[in-house]
Each structure stands twice: as structure tokens, then as C-alpha cells.
Amino acid sequence: MAVIALLIGFSFIIAVGFLAAFLWSVKSGQYDDKYTPSVRMLFDNDKEIK
Amino acid sequence: MEKSSTLTGSKSLCFHCGDTVRGEQVVHDGKLFCCSGCKIVYEILQQNDLCNYYSIQQTPGISPSPIEISRFSFLNDEKIQQQLLDFSDGKTASVTFSLPTIHCSSCIWLLEQLYKLDNGIIQSRVDYLKKQVAIKFDIKKTSLKNIVVLLSTIGYEPELQLDAVDKKMESEITRSLYYKIGVAAFCFGNSMLFSFPEYLGFDATEMFLRPIFSYLNLLLALPIFFYCSADYFVSAIGGLRKKIINIDVPIALGIVLLFGRSAYEIISQTGPGFVDSMSGLLMFLLLGRVFQSKTYDRLNFERNYKSYFPLSVRLKKNSVETTVPISSLKKGDRIIIRNNEIIPADGMLLRGSAAIDYSFVTGESTSIEKVLGELIYAGGKQSGGIIELEVTKEVSQSYLTQLWNNFNETVREKGQLSELSNSVSKYFTIVVLIVSFGVLFYWLPKDVKTAVNAFTGILIVACPCALAISIPFTLGTTLRIFGRNNFYLKNNSVIETLSKIDTIVFDKTGTITHAQQSSAEFVGDKLTYEEVQATYSLAKNSIHPISKMISDQLTGEQVTVENYSEQIGSGISGTVNSKIYKLGSRPFIKNGIILKGNINETRTYLSIDDEVKGYFLIKNLYRDGLDDVLSSLSKKIHFSVVSGDNESERVKLQSIFPVGTELQFNQTPTDKLNYVKSLQEQGKRVLMIGDGLNDAGALLQSNLGIAVSENVSQFSPSSDAIVSGESFGKIAQFIKFASLSMKIVVASFVLAFIYNSFGIYFALQGQLTPIMAAILMPASSITIVFFTTISTQLFAKKRGLL
Known part of the structure; x- marks a missing residue:
């Protein structure tokens, strides 16, 4: 059963990784504007009209 | 520019901004525009392959207000630049503008393609909810002024403020x-x-x-x-x-x-x-x-008069014009104010004909003419030609600033x-x-x-x-529901206050009446089409609000007006098809017959070859839904009306409001504040509904102040809530839903x-x-x-x- 202690260690490290990712995403401003990106991604890329 | 009579249908919409085309029509490239401003924007976009703008959303545009490039020359001033720029390293700089006219996804698209219109712009990013655009640009290739001018030409004039509260916090x-x-x-x-x-x-x-x-x-x-x-x-x-x-x-x-x-x-x-x-x-x-x-985010509940003021003003010294920040104005300075500019400090009129629109300060819609030597208070907007003023008080001492500071001192802190x-x-x-x-x-x-x-x-x-x-x-859910109905609250606790009010005090002009859409009704002889056309063309020549109201009311083609002259404060005249047309006040129209009526109503008479044809009756229109608000609340809530206007509408108001409503006329901003205070001293919980800066004190003093605004992203005095004009009729529902x-x-x-x-x-x-x-x-x-x-x-x- 000692393996469970090891597994818990790993799961905890992974969870810490996700927490860090979340904190980083907040810091980088992903949650500052929650609307505009949803519109922006729908715009077509420029088509060259000759 | 072509003119077309085939498109006179009443429901023709401008291809650019979607407004109903009234009066003169502009046709370009097979498309109909309401004004040449809209057409110019279309042309700019067309030349730069940006017509996708019109395919993302129908009629996305904003009709640009005419701009004078020289108005922005203060942006070349280094100190002002430093205050506006977020960052600059000598090569590139970045700046964040707040653009109140952002309103649809087409706006986002266009504003993020700015680099196609100005190759100095490296990148522009829109924050839709905050109505902001962050622009990074090459300072060697373009300048702050160029960008502001560009934005203004395409209809997105930035709101420039030096004392903008830092939103980063x-x-x-x-x-x-x-x-x-x-x-x-x-x-x-x-x-x-x-x-x-x-x-x-x-x-x-x-x-x-x-x-x-x-x-x-x-x-x-x-x-x-x-x-x-x-x-x-x-x-x-x-x-x-x-x-x-x-x-x-x-x-x-x-x-x-x-x-x-x-x-x-x-x-x-x-x-x-x-x-x-x-x-x-x-x-x-x-x-x-x-x-x-x-x-x-995009609403500002704490706005004060400063956000309405320009950043700088043109100073005339030894017949040389320079642009200076308004804070450095001193007593005795000579300043130059152009059409549509705001007067930043109290001053004496030295040159030019002044027609000052104080709607922002008083809520009154008609502009006031001033003669040379007269004192002009800060906060008014000049409409007409260039005027020259001698500053009599510094900005910080001006009447408006004093008024504002008094309000803020007297008003207690709201819980x-x-x-x-x-x-x-x-x-x-x-x-x-x-x-x-x-x-x-x-x-x-x-x-x-x-x-x-x-x-x-x-x-x-x-x-x-x-x-x-x-x-x-x-309350968070309620706040969102209200938001969907164009009723925006400052925070949660407003809902609780709203559910408890027992007295509503209304301002009149702009609150229960439409601020802009007063109607001009013609009373008198029936006019022929030719006469209508001539009157329309004559009125079109003047920028006076009443003339504008009249020309908006009439439709027709513009014909040539000869010998046009405008007599400030009296009226306008001109010759069309060798007939003399006159529009103006009674004394202005010669041989004016005395027509019976209430002298408090605004009348503008029309005469053709000195024969009085009748008059345009300027009436304020009451908002839709006012009856509903009053009838569904009258059992529980007491009403009052405080107005800065004269008593001309007393009878009409008495017929609209339930018996027992207090009507107060000729109220100054301070009177309004004191009136609200006296109600509170009687133990009433007062809801004040107002619109202009003249209501600001009362709005602050009241238990709950609601500002009515036609365009919620534009100026409204500081308040606890903002309601858009079209949702005014729902106020009764809002109060009931709050409880x-x-x-x-x-x-x-x-x-x-x-x-x-x-x-x-x-x-x-x-x-x-x-x-x-x-x-x-x-x-x-x-x-x-x-x-x-x-x-x-x-x-x-x-x-x-x-």
C-alpha cells in the first residue's frame, strides 16, 4: 500500500501544476477581457482581393 | 455628390450608420448616406479594402461629427503626450483610448485593422466591454495627433481625459x-x-x-x-x-x-x-x-464636470495663437473658442457672436445668445462662429467648479x-x-x-x-436582469435602497421630456411644396437649435438661398425665387400679427414677402411610458417635479401627474438639492431622477439618484444608477422587482x-x-x-x- 503515498505525491504535484497554470493565466490578463476574444476569433482572415 | 429624388421613401436608412435619412440625401457608389460625414467614412474604408466592416453587421457605422484638425493640435505638446501615453521608449509608444461609440462587432473588426489606415500603427486591440482600444505605434511614422484625428474621422472620437481615474487599480x-x-x-x-x-x-x-x-x-x-x-x-x-x-x-x-x-x-x-x-x-x-x-466597466458613475471639459484651449497672445492646457489659464488671458467647443473658464465676450448651449449645465435645450462684453460661464458649448473671450476667473474658480465643489461638500457619504x-x-x-x-x-x-x-x-x-x-x-442576478433592460446600477446595495423608496422627485427637461426630440409643429396657412422647400433650405443655413429642429421636421431638396442673413437672437432671412423668407421671433417678422396663445411656448414665425404664414410651435415631448410609471406607482409613492424651467408647462404637468404632486419651477441646482434635503428631513426616502449637471447635487443628496441618459456611454452626472431613455417607462417595474x-x-x-x-x-x-x-x-x-x-x-x- 505504500505506493499510494507515492501516487498521492504525484497527484498533488500535478494539481500544483494546474494551479500554477491558472495563476499564470490570470496574471497574463486572460481574465481581464472575457468578451472581445470570443468575437475576434470569428473574423475571417484577410482575403487578398485582386 | 449627387442628389436623388427617387430615394425619398420615408424609411430609407443610411448605409453607414443606419439612421433614417432626413432632409438632404447623399448618394455615393449606389448607396444612400444620411450625411457627407458617413459618405467620407465609407470612401476611406472602400479605398483601403475594409468594406468587410459592413458585412459583419448591418449599418455598423457612427456618423462622425465634423472635426477640425486644429482642435487636436494640443496633442503635439510633450507634456500632454506624457500624460496620455501608457508607455514610450523613443521608438514605439502605446496608448489606451476610451471610445464611447464602440457598439458592435464590426467596430472591433475595424479598430483592429487600423494599421491598414495608418502604417505607423503597429497593433490595435479592442476591449469591447470597457470600450477601449489599446494602440501601439511607431512614433517616427505617426503621431498621437494623427491617430486621434484618424479615429475621429471614422467616427470613433476618443474621450481624452488627463485626470482619468486609473482603471488599472x-x-x-x-x-x-x-x-x-x-x-x-x-x-x-x-x-x-x-x-x-x-x-x-x-x-x-x-x-x-x-x-x-x-x-x-x-x-x-x-x-x-x-x-x-x-x-x-x-x-x-x-x-x-x-x-x-x-x-x-x-x-x-x-x-x-x-x-x-x-x-x-x-x-x-x-x-x-x-x-x-x-x-x-x-x-x-x-x-x-x-x-x-x-x-x-464602460459606465462611469463618478464622472464630474472635468471629464466633459477639453484638455486644452487656444490662447491668443500678441496675436499669436498657441495651445495650452486649461489648467494653466490665468485671469486676463484671451482664449479662442470655435464651433462646438466647450468654454473652459468664465470669461467676457470680446469678439464674435456667441450662441451658448448650456444643456450640459442646466438641461435646457435652447441655446442662449450673448452680446459683446457679456459674461459667459464655463460649461457652455459655443455653436456658430469663432469667439474670443477674456478669462475672468481661473478654471478652478469658475462658477461651474464652485457649484460642483459645493455639492460634494454638502452631501453626506452614502452608506x-x-x-x-x-x-x-x-x-x-x-x-x-x-x-x-x-x-x-x-x-x-x-x-x-x-x-x-x-x-x-x-x-x-x-x-x-x-x-x-x-x-x-x-442581487447579482437582479443586477444582470436590470442591465439587460438598460438599467445599470452602481452596485448591489442600490437594489435594497430602490426597494424602500417612497418619494420620487423628477427633473423635467431631459428627464420626463425628451432632451433632443422636441417637436416643431407648424400652425398656420397650408404651405405649398415650393414654400416648404424654401423654408427647409433657409433653416438649413443656420446652426441654431430651433432652425435645426425645423429643418429636421421638413423634408425636401435644398434650393439656393440668396441674401442669407442671420440676426443673432432674432431670426434668419433669405431670398428664394425672388421671395423674401423670414424665420424668427415676433418682432423680427415685420407686421407680425398678434396671435393669441401662451407666451411661454417657444414660437418661431414664418413670413413670406412680409406676409405672416404662421408659426412653428416648439413643444417638449414627454417620454413614452411616463403614464405607466405614474399610474402603477401612485398608490405607494409620492411624486414631485423640480424644474429649472419657467411655469409654461404647469397645466400640462398637472394633467399628467396625480393630484397632490408638488411642482416646483425656476429651481436652481442648489434649490433642487435643498428640496430633496427638506423631503429627507421629513423622513422620506427619496429617489431623484435627473439628467443634467444641474441635477447633480440633488442626485447626490437623494437616497438614490438615477440619471437618465439617451446614450448610456456618454456623459451623465454622478449617480447611483443610469437608465437609458428608452427604458424610462420600465422604472415602475424596476422598483417592484427590486422589492x-x-x-x-x-x-x-x-x-x-x-x-x-x-x-x-x-x-x-x-x-x-x-x-x-x-x-x-x-x-x-x-x-x-x-x-x-x-x-x-x-x-x-x-x-x-x-
């Missing part, structure tokens, strides 16, 4: 809330996992895992206690210092005991502790905070804390403390261990999480108490186990979240607000 607060939620959710999830084995029971072979799990839990409790809960401790201590038991006091108490007992149990190895309940509690509390922190939650939490805390100490003293002589268990158990399980989140979730929301809050309080008493029943006997707390506390929170949000939405649907 606000985003830091929201961010820190997100950090805290992230940490709380992380601890909640993990501590639940670590607690499961304890709840399910360990085998004898697995007993060695027990301390590992519980110490891991204790580790998770540290960030929860020291980081996530910090705000609650601060608020509780702050409350206690002011001798208020706010809702955060029992919460903080609960958190301290949860942490203390968990730490004790884990270190002494006597139990698993309550770390999962504690982190769950914090997560729900913080979620409630996020839910209620939804604010309307932010919710009265309901505070009074409930006070009694709640007292009852819980009495019960817990009673139990402690009951058990102490018999069994010390049970006594401590029961005592801490009660305080833990009574921790009013469900209570604390019922307000944010109910309904408060009832939902009370109902959810009852629900929370049921859960609490259930937990307290076990805690009394010292039987509250961690697993019970771990089930009971999140269950009550989740129930409250669902109950409040769902019931609020259902009622809103039933009432037609969703």
Missing part, C-alpha cells in the same frame, strides 16, 4: 480575487480527496497513511487561512472598530475556529479536522464575491453596506454567541471535552456562509437558518463530526445558489424583464 482587485478563488478551489479539491479515506475508514494496515493525509490537509489549510480569508478578517475587524457587527464578523469567527480546531486535532492526532469544510466555505464565499463584482444583512447578522451573531456560551457552561461541569467540542462545533456550523452568499447571488428581490433574499435567509439549526442540533450535543460538516456546509451553500438565481430568473421572466 480595479483590474488588480479583480485579479487578486481570481487568484484567491484559484487557491481556494485547489485546496478544496485536494483536501476533499485527502479526507475521503478518513471518512471511509482506514484498515489496520493503512494506519500509517493517516498522519500523512492529515498533515497534507493542514498544509492546505495554511494558504486558505492566511491568504484567502484575509479580506474577511480585515472587514470584520474594521466593522468591530466602528462598533458594527457586519456579516463578516461571524464568518471570521467561524474561519478562526475551523482553523484552530483543525490544527489542534491534526497535531494532537485526535481527529481529521475540518480543512475540507473550511476551504469549501471560502470557495463559495469568494465565488459570491465574483458574482456580485460584475460591474459595468454602502447593506442594511438588511447588517441587522440580520447582528442578531444572528448575538444569538449564536449566547447559544454557544450557554452550551459551553452547560457541559463544562460534566465533560470538558464535549463542552469544547459543542462550543466550537456551534460556531463552526453556524458560520453564515449560506447567509453571506444569498445577497450576492440574488421582490429583497423578498427572495429573506426567503433564502430562512432556508439558510433551517440548515443552520439542523447543524446546531448536532453540535449542541458535541456530536458534530467533520463528515457532517463536510456535507452540510457545501450542501447549504449550493442550495442557496440554486434557489436564489433560479427563483430570481423565473420571476423576472414572469414579469417580462427577461
Whole structure:
């Protein structure tokens, strides 16, 4: 059963990784504007009209 | 520019901005435009292959107001640049503009393609909800001024403010809330996992895992206690210092005991502790905070007159014109004001003909003519030609600034804390403390261990999480529902105040009447088409608001007007087809016959070859839905009208408002404030509804101030709520829904108490186990979240607000 202690260690490290990712995403401003990106991604890329 | 008569249909819309085309029509490229401004924007976009703008959304454009490039020359000033720029390294610079006219996805698209219109622009990013654009540009290839001019030409004139409140602070607060939620959710999830084995029971072979799990839990409790809960401790201590038991006091108490007992149990190895309940509690509390922190970024409830003022003004010294910031204006300086510019300081008119529009200060829609040597107060907008003023008072001493400062001094601070939650939490805390100490003293002589268990158990399980989140979730939902109906509140507590008001004070002009859409009705002989055309063309020549109103009312083609002349304050005249047309006041029209009528109404007479044909009657129109508001509220609420205008509409108002309504006329801004104050001294809870800066004092003084605005992103005086003109008729519904929301809050309080008493029943006997707390506390929170949000939405649907 000692393996469970090891597994818990790993799961905890992974969870810490996700927490860090979340904190980083907040810091980088992903949650500052929650609307505009949803519109922006729908715009077509420029088509060259000759 | 072509003119077309085939497109005279009444419903023809401008291809660019979607406005109904009135008066003169502009056709270009087979498309109809309402003005040449719209056409110019279309041409610019067409030349740069940006016509996709029109395919994302129909008629997305904004009709640009005519701009004078020289107006922006102050942007070349280095000091001003430094204040506006976010960043500059000598090569590139970045700047954030607030563009109130952003309104659709086409706007986002176009504003992010700015680099195609100016190759100095490196990148532009729009924040739609904040109505901002962040622009990065090459300072060698373009300049701040060029960018502002470009934006203004395509209809997005930036709002330039030097004293703009730094919004970055606000985003830091929201961010820190997100950090805290992230940490709380992380601890909640993990501590639940670590607690499961304890709840399910360990085998004898697995007993060695027990301390590992519980110490891991204790580790998770540290960030929860020291980081996530910090705000609650601060608020509780702050409350206690002011001798208020706010809702955060029992919460903080609960958190301290949860942490203390968990730490004790884990270190002494006597139990698993309550770390999962504690982190769950914090997560729900913080979620409630996020839910209620939804604010309307793009709206500014704290605007003062400064945001309306220009940044700089043209100064004339020794016949040389320079641009200076308005703060450096001194007494005796000569300044030059052009058409549509705002007068920044009180001054004496030295040259030019002034027609000053004080609508921003007084709410009055007609402009006032001034003669040479007359004093002109700051805050007015010049319409017409260039004028020259001698500054008589510095900006900080001007009438408007004084007025504003007086308001802010006299007005008390408005309470932010919710009265309901505070009074409930006070009694709640007292009852819980009495019960817990009673139990402690009951058990102490018999069994010390049970006594401590029961005592801490009660305080833990009574921790009013469900209570604390019922307000944010109910009122947060209500706030969103109101927002959808174009009624924007400053914060949650406004809803509670709204549900309790018993007196409504209305301003007249612009509030219960439409500010702009006064109608000009022609009374008199029937005019031939030719005469209508001639009158239209004549009126079109003048920028006076009444002339504009008349030309808007008439449709026709513009014909040539000869010998046009404008006599300030009297009227206009011109010759069309060798007939002399005159539009103006009675003395201006010669041989004017005296027509009977109320002299308080504004009349503009028309004569052709000195024969009076009749007059245009300028009337204010009352808003749609005013009747509904009055009739559905008149039973419970007392009304008053305070107006800066004369008594001309008294009879009409008396017929609209229920009997007993107080009508006050000729009120100055200070009178309005004092009137509201006198009502409050009678114990009334006053809702003030106003629109202009002349109402600002009353809006601040009232228990609740609502500003009515035709365009919510544009100027409105500081207030607790902003309602858009079209939703004015729903105000009665809003007030009723606000009291309904408060009832939902009370109902959810009852629900929370049921859960609490259930937990307290076990805690009394010292039987509250961690697993019970771990089930009971999140269950009550989740129930409250669902109950409040769902019931609020259902009622809103039933009432037609969703």
C-alpha cells in the first residue's frame, strides 16, 4: 500500500501544476477581457482581393 | 455628390450608420448616406479594402461629427503626450483610448485593422466591454495627433481625459480575487480527496497513511487561512472598530475556529479536522464575491464636470495663437473658442457672436445668445462662429467648479453596506454567541471535552456562509436582469435602497421630456411644396437649435438661398425665387400679427414677402411610458417635479401627474438639492431622477439618484444608477422587482437558518463530526445558489424583464 503515498505525491504535484497554470493565466490578463476574444476569433482572415 | 429624388421613401436608412435619412440625401457608389460625414467614412474604408466592416453587421457605422484638425493640435505638446501615453521608449509608444461609440462587432473588426489606415500603427486591440482600444505605434511614422484625428474621422472620437481615474487599480482587485478563488478551489479539491479515506475508514494496515493525509490537509489549510480569508478578517475587524457587527464578523469567527480546531486535532492526532469544510466555505464565499463584482466597466458613475471639459484651449497672445492646457489659464488671458467647443473658464465676450448651449449645465435645450462684453460661464458649448473671450476667473474658480465643489461638500457619504444583512447578522451573531456560551457552561461541569467540542462545533456550523452568499447571488442576478433592460446600477446595495423608496422627485427637461426630440409643429396657412422647400433650405443655413429642429421636421431638396442673413437672437432671412423668407421671433417678422396663445411656448414665425404664414410651435415631448410609471406607482409613492424651467408647462404637468404632486419651477441646482434635503428631513426616502449637471447635487443628496441618459456611454452626472431613455417607462417595474428581490433574499435567509439549526442540533450535543460538516456546509451553500438565481430568473421572466 505504500505506493499510494507515492501516487498521492504525484497527484498533488500535478494539481500544483494546474494551479500554477491558472495563476499564470490570470496574471497574463486572460481574465481581464472575457468578451472581445470570443468575437475576434470569428473574423475571417484577410482575403487578398485582386 | 449627387442628389436623388427617387430615394425619398420615408424609411430609407443610411448605409453607414443606419439612421433614417432626413432632409438632404447623399448618394455615393449606389448607396444612400444620411450625411457627407458617413459618405467620407465609407470612401476611406472602400479605398483601403475594409468594406468587410459592413458585412459583419448591418449599418455598423457612427456618423462622425465634423472635426477640425486644429482642435487636436494640443496633442503635439510633450507634456500632454506624457500624460496620455501608457508607455514610450523613443521608438514605439502605446496608448489606451476610451471610445464611447464602440457598439458592435464590426467596430472591433475595424479598430483592429487600423494599421491598414495608418502604417505607423503597429497593433490595435479592442476591449469591447470597457470600450477601449489599446494602440501601439511607431512614433517616427505617426503621431498621437494623427491617430486621434484618424479615429475621429471614422467616427470613433476618443474621450481624452488627463485626470482619468486609473482603471488599472480595479483590474488588480479583480485579479487578486481570481487568484484567491484559484487557491481556494485547489485546496478544496485536494483536501476533499485527502479526507475521503478518513471518512471511509482506514484498515489496520493503512494506519500509517493517516498522519500523512492529515498533515497534507493542514498544509492546505495554511494558504486558505492566511491568504484567502484575509479580506474577511480585515472587514470584520474594521466593522468591530466602528462598533458594527457586519456579516463578516461571524464568518471570521467561524474561519478562526475551523482553523484552530483543525490544527489542534491534526497535531494532537485526535481527529481529521475540518480543512475540507473550511476551504469549501471560502470557495463559495469568494465565488459570491465574483458574482456580485460584475460591474459595468464602460459606465462611469463618478464622472464630474472635468471629464466633459477639453484638455486644452487656444490662447491668443500678441496675436499669436498657441495651445495650452486649461489648467494653466490665468485671469486676463484671451482664449479662442470655435464651433462646438466647450468654454473652459468664465470669461467676457470680446469678439464674435456667441450662441451658448448650456444643456450640459442646466438641461435646457435652447441655446442662449450673448452680446459683446457679456459674461459667459464655463460649461457652455459655443455653436456658430469663432469667439474670443477674456478669462475672468481661473478654471478652478469658475462658477461651474464652485457649484460642483459645493455639492460634494454638502452631501453626506452614502452608506454602502447593506442594511438588511447588517441587522440580520447582528442578531444572528448575538444569538449564536449566547447559544454557544450557554452550551459551553452547560457541559463544562460534566465533560470538558464535549463542552469544547459543542462550543466550537456551534460556531463552526453556524458560520453564515449560506447567509453571506444569498445577497450576492440574488442581487447579482437582479443586477444582470436590470442591465439587460438598460438599467445599470452602481452596485448591489442600490437594489435594497430602490426597494424602500417612497418619494420620487423628477427633473423635467431631459428627464420626463425628451432632451433632443422636441417637436416643431407648424400652425398656420397650408404651405405649398415650393414654400416648404424654401423654408427647409433657409433653416438649413443656420446652426441654431430651433432652425435645426425645423429643418429636421421638413423634408425636401435644398434650393439656393440668396441674401442669407442671420440676426443673432432674432431670426434668419433669405431670398428664394425672388421671395423674401423670414424665420424668427415676433418682432423680427415685420407686421407680425398678434396671435393669441401662451407666451411661454417657444414660437418661431414664418413670413413670406412680409406676409405672416404662421408659426412653428416648439413643444417638449414627454417620454413614452411616463403614464405607466405614474399610474402603477401612485398608490405607494409620492411624486414631485423640480424644474429649472419657467411655469409654461404647469397645466400640462398637472394633467399628467396625480393630484397632490408638488411642482416646483425656476429651481436652481442648489434649490433642487435643498428640496430633496427638506423631503429627507421629513423622513422620506427619496429617489431623484435627473439628467443634467444641474441635477447633480440633488442626485447626490437623494437616497438614490438615477440619471437618465439617451446614450448610456456618454456623459451623465454622478449617480447611483443610469437608465437609458428608452427604458424610462420600465422604472415602475424596476422598483417592484427590486422589492421582490429583497423578498427572495429573506426567503433564502430562512432556508439558510433551517440548515443552520439542523447543524446546531448536532453540535449542541458535541456530536458534530467533520463528515457532517463536510456535507452540510457545501450542501447549504449550493442550495442557496440554486434557489436564489433560479427563483430570481423565473420571476423576472414572469414579469417580462427577461
